[in-house]
Amino acid sequence: QKEVEQDPGPLSVPEGAIVSLNCTYSNSAFQYFMWYRQYSRKGPELLMYTYSSGNKEDGRFTAQVDKSSKYISLFIRDSQPSDSATYLCAMGLENDMRFGAGTRLTVKP
Amino acid sequence: DSGVTQTPKHLITATGQRVTLRCSPRSGDLSVYWYQQSLDQGLQFLIQYYNGEERAKGNILERFSAQQFPDLHSELNLSSLELGDSALYFCASSSLGQFNPGNTIYFGEGSWLTVV
Numbered sequence: 001q002k003e004v005e006q007d008p009g010p011l012s013v014p015e016g017a018i019v020s021l022n023c024t025y026s027n028s029a030f031q032y033f034m035w036y037r038q039y040s041r042k043g044p045e046l047l048m049y050t051y052s053s054g055n056k057e058d059g060r061f062t063a064q065v066d067k068s069s070k071y072i073s074l075f076i077r078d079s080q081p082s083d084s085a086t087y088l089c090a091m092g093l094e095n096d097m098r099f100g101a102g103t104r105l106t107v108k109p
Numbered sequence: 110d111s112g113v114t115q116t117p118k119h120l121i122t123a124t125g126q127r128v129t130l131r132c133s134p135r136s137g138d139l140s141v142y143w144y145q146q147s148l149d150q151g152l153q154f155l156i157q158y159y160n161g162e163e164r165a166k167g168n169i170l171e172r173f174s175a176q177q178f179p180d181l182h183s184e185l186n187l188s189s190l191e192l193g194d195s196a197l198y199f200c201a202s203s204s205l206g207q208f209n210p211g212n213t214i215y216f217g218e219g220s221w222l223t224v225v
Binding site for chain 1: 111113150151152153154157164165167199201207208209210211213214215216217218219
């Protein structure tokens, strides 16, 4: 079993839909949780991060962490075609960060 | 543009060969990270250098090595290449040596390596 599991998709939604992206993990010692967005032929870029269980909102994006279930989610409201990308969850302990495999999202106009 | 420059962008080589990937970090960044991204393994951390010294090591094979030079650019050397080494290799940089989410790391656009 991988330490971080993420459904690779692909996921296709119509413009305006609410998108839910999820990861599960096995290491209860992970201290921080992040979401990266990776456009085609580009490197990943940090979207959001959090240290604690609960919700963290940034514009149309909400990151949710449930440490008791070892489950994290990223919600995208009012999804736009420009949100089409691969989304990678990441989590870590000090200098040791692990990435999920990434979920490819397409938002259709 | 993240400010991290990687060369070459694409590379095709034969099994058993050796290649060198080069990375120039963002101006002022002292840390350089190397990652491997493949379809089946996702994004895997290989190694980190901070101001010329190795800081952290991940899933880096013994056939692979890296270094960071006094001008802070870094090179990743891949030798005795196998088909399974075909992947996208990313370099990233950050200003600090200790990784934490608040210390943003910036990724380059990657070097595509194909081993045939």
